Amino acid sequence: MPVHNETSNSRNQPRLGLHNGTDSSVEHGSQGYFTGQPRARLHPHSRAPVQDATALEHIRQLEDELHRTQMELSALRNHLQPRETIIPAQAISDFRRINKMAKDISRTLTESILREKFSDVPNPTTLDMAESVRSSFAAAIGGCDRLVSLVMLGEEQGRPLEDVFEYGLRSIINRRLYARIFQPFHPSLRKRRSVNQELWSVYRQMRKKSQLISAMWRANTFSTLEEGMDSRKVDELVHDFVDHCSNELGILKGFNDSGSDFVLSADERHQLEEIFCFAYDWNLKVKSGALFTDFHPECLVNDDPFDSSSMVPYEDLKIPKGGEKILCAVTLGLRSSEVPREGGQPWYVWQEKVRVLTGEYFDDPHQEVLHTNASRIKGTRPKAREKLEKPETRARTQA
Structure with missing residues (x-):
């Protein structure tokens, strides 16, 4: 009876799971015997994943909501980020332009007045005025109740009319701009004094705690007030400024004994309107846009004593002795300030000192000693005399 050699046959048969790597006893092992590669531990349900449409939709909705939240957070961060809308250097430069515009309009008005009223008077002085x-003109300028002032050197000694008009008109225009635009918290509050004072008081109290927080409050409050200013209301402010300037200059009353009226030309009115609008826009930009620095226009009284910390002599003349009173503040000044730390006091810096006219401009004698009445322009300084002796000036006065 033949004997089956099972052992030899089994040796010739491949061992399941070792040759093709499919034996269940090895399948879940950590490593194949022949490949040496790690085997993944698969979840029992991963071989036939179920696509849950509801779950996928929920995930998509969560992703959309997250994206919207991130966008809103970014917008909020940008809104809260303090950003100035005006460059400080540009604010200072534009302020100087206001002074330049006041100078130009004053010269235009002076030439017009001299041409219309004093063309037949050689080298006119204030003694040639009624x-x-x-x-009236001295009262409008202010600080002219002393023996020596911008208008008069003494009881019988006049000043060159060309200088008096030009610098006097600049002083009047500057003071009107300051009172109507710069001094109030907002130009619309000039006549609402209690509200104006309350807003300034709140702002100063807030500023003691934080420069940025108080500046943002000031900017937002000012912008809210500005929203109530339509073109009609702004036009009313412009026309009120021009009319008051005209009345204060005494232009409508006549400057000599003829009693004839002097009326502003359309171009002259336009120049006054233009300087008001430019100053109004400057004030708007600074008070609603400057956050890290505050700007403070300054207007000095014509009777103030000279102070080198806030004033400089006009045309770089020598600094007067202490206590000498100025004849006229020719320009507006500008200070900037900021609060360096919480609870600290504002730190002020003069960006543009006030240029003032002193007796040195006219070569006034020391301690207000009067000149003789031999020459009406003897008291003028050489530059003033040269201006009166220019060919174009002689032609204008002799026309």
Whole structure:
């Protein structure tokens, strides 16, 4: 009976799971015997994943909501980020332009007045003005109740009319701009004094704690007030400024004994309107856009004593002795300030000192000693005399 050699046959048969790597006893092992590669531990349900449409939709909705939240957070961060809308250097430069515009309009008005009223008077002085008009003009300029002032060197000694008009008009225009635009918290509050004072008081209290927080409050409050200003209301402010300037200059009353009226030309009115609008826009930009620095226009009284910390002599003349009173503040000044730390005091810096006219401009004698009445322009300084002796000036006065 033949004997089956099972052992030899089994040796010739491949061992399941070792040759093709499919034996279940090895399948879940950590490593194949022949390949040496790690085997993944698969989840029992991963061989036939179920696509849950509801779960996928929920995930998509969560992703969309996350994206919207991130966008809103970014927008909020940008909104809260303090950003100035005006460059400080540009604010200072534009302020100087206001002074330049006041200078130009004053010269235009002076030439017009001299041409219309004093063309037949050689080298006119303030003594050639009607006394009542001279007094009215002096009152409008301010600080002219002393023996020596911008209008008069003494009781019988006049000043060159060209200089008096030009610098006097600049002083009047500057003071009107300051009172109507720069001094109030907002130009619309000039006549609402209690509200104006309350807003300034709140702002100063807030500023003691934080420069940025108080500046943002000031900017937002000012912008809210500005939203109530339509073109009609702004036009009313412009026309009120021009009319008051005209009345204060005494232009409508006549400057000599003829009693004839002097009316502003359309171009002159336009120049006054233009300087008001430019100053209004400057004030708007600074008070609603400057956050890290505050700007403070300054207007000095014509009777103030000279102070080198806030004033410089006009045309770089020598600095007067202490206590000498100025004749006229020719320009507006500008200070900037910022609060360096919480609870600290504002730190002020003069960006543009006030240029003032002193007796040195006219070569006034020391301690207000009067000149003789031999020459009406003897008291003028050489530059003033040269201006009166220019060919174009002689032609204008002789026309």
